[in-house]
Amino acid sequence: MARVRVIRDPLRYGFAVGRIRVLETRLLPRSTYERLLDAPSFDEQRRILSETPYGTYLEQAETAEDVERALDKALGDLYADFLERANLPDPIVHYFRMLHDFENVRGRLKAEALGIDAGELLTELGASAGTALGTERALPERVAKAERVIREVVQKADDTLDPALIDAAVDAEMHRVLGEIACDSGSEFLCKFAALSADLGNLKVFVRARAKDLDVADVERLFVPGGTVPVTVLLQGYRMPVEEAVRRVASMPAFRDVDPEAVMDPGRLDVVIDQLLARELHRARMVPMGPEPVLAYVATRRSEIRRARMLLIGKLAGVATDVLRERMRDVA
Numbered sequence: 238m239a240r241v242r243v244i245r246d247p248l249r250y251g252f253a254v255g256r257i258r259v260l261e262t263r264l265l266p267r268s269t270y271e272r273l274l275d276a277p278s279f280d281e282q283r284r285i286l287s288e289t290p291y292g293t294y295l296e297q298a299e300t301a302e303d304v305e306r307a308l309d310k311a312l313g314d315l316y317a318d319f320l321e322r323a324n325l326p327d328p329i330v331h332y333f334r335m336l337h338d339f340e341n342v343r344g345r346l347k348a349e350a351l352g353i354d355a356g357e358l359l360t361e362l363g364a365s366a367g368t369a370l371g372t373e374r375a376l377p378e379r380v381a382k383a384e385r386v387i388r389e390v391v392q393k394a395d396d397t398l399d400p401a402l403i404d405a406a407v408d409a410e411m412h413r414v415l416g417e418i419a420c421d422s423g424s425e426f427l428c429k430f431a432a433l434s435a436d437l438g439n440l441k442v443f444v445r446a447r448a449k450d451l452d453v454a455d456v457e458r459l460f461v462p463g464g465t466v467p468v469t470v471l472l473q474g475y476r477m478p479v480e481e482a483v484r485r486v487a488s489m490p491a492f493r494d495v496d497p498e499a500v501m502d503p504g505r506l507d508v509v510i511d512q513l514l515a516r517e518l519h520r521a522r523m524v525p526m527g528p529e530p531v532l533a534y535v536a537t538r539r540s541e542i543r544r545a546r547m548l549l550i551g552k553l554a555g556v557a558t559d560v561l562r563e564r565m566r567d568v569a
Contacts, residue, residue: 250323250526252324253322254525254526254531260319260534261534263289264538265289265545269286273285273548273549274565276552279552282549282552283295283296283298286545290311291308291542291545294307294311295308295549298549304546304553308549309361309362312542316362319535323531326424328418328421328422328423329427329532331364332415332418332419332422334363335377335379335414335415336363336411338363338380339383339410340360340363341358341363342383342384343358343403343407344359345358346387346398346403347403350391350398350399350403351400379417380414383414387403387406387407390406390459391403401449402459405441405442405446406459408441408459409460411438412438412439412461413435415434416431416432416435416461419431424529426521426524426533427528429517430517430521430532431463432465433464433465433514434514435463435464436465436492437491437510438461439461439464439466439468439471440486440509440510441506441510442456443474443486444502446475447479447482453475453476456472456475465491470489471486483497492509492513495509495513496509505563508563508564514540515540518533518537519533522537544565547564547565548561
């Protein structure tokens with residue numbers, strides 16, 4: 238009971254929530270995304286963002302690598318200047334930092350599988366430095382243990398790693414570990430958010446596996462428990478014909494109010510997931526006091542940075558505006 242009182246203590250979160258109400262006014266509105274989409278060049282995109290909190294980070298950016306570094310710096314400053322000063326329990330801070338530890342694991346395993354240098358795939362945003370990931374002891378124990386499990390899943394008979402399985406295997410272990418941390422935090426919202434993230438991770442597995450026509454046995458070991466949709470239900474749906482599988486998935490409470498065709502389209506799946514996450518974060522931002530608006534603000538900023546990254550690098554890569562617009566549809 239004392240733990241619950243502490244997590245909801247208005248004195249503990251009063252300053253952070255007050256600061257959030259100011260910072261929320263600086264979140265990018267839909268109109269800014271529209272301007273970025275319609276911008277004729279990367280330089281014009283950068284000029285548009287000069288009016289936002291990202292302007293100083295992108296002043297010298299010229300290449301995709303520059304954009305990656307600039308926005309990583311913006312995210313790192315969010316963690317250092319806000320998240321770690323918001324008087325949150327340590328597990329909550331670890332939750333966000335550990336997302337990047339798992340991305341480092343993902344990058345390192347993919348590099349190993351493809352025989353390339355992992356340097357450009359690693360980030361310094363995790364609980365452990367990306368450059369230190371050459372040895373297992375540099376990882377947080379939970380992540381190191383998860384990597385051992387992932388390796389068992391993706392290892393082929395010749396002891397090499399199967400790059401086709403890495404994403405799903407990392408997602409499964411990441412959601413399992415993050416679910417444990419979320420429940421350790423004492424935050425009901427973060428626990429529910431982690432469960433939703435697990436549901437969405439399983440949805441990715443479901444859709445990608447159907448697209449590749451993987452065997453049920455191969456798919457089963459990639460699903461992660463901890464979501465609101467039981468793995469057994471997902472497996473039942475996976476065994477059905479595609480049309481029935483679509484109806485089954487779209488009828489699940491975790492995925493309500495989404496377009497069934499979009500759910501089963503790998504190209505539109507990220508848009509669906511963004512919609513579901515944005516809906517949950519909007520609810521949390523409406524809570525007047527407690528950890529919910531703090532967590533929702535950090536998660537919203539993370540999504541904002543990811544979208545800005547996609548639009549900027551997409552423009553530099555010459556991706557068609559219509560393609561980028563589809564990826565941004567109903568997200569803001």
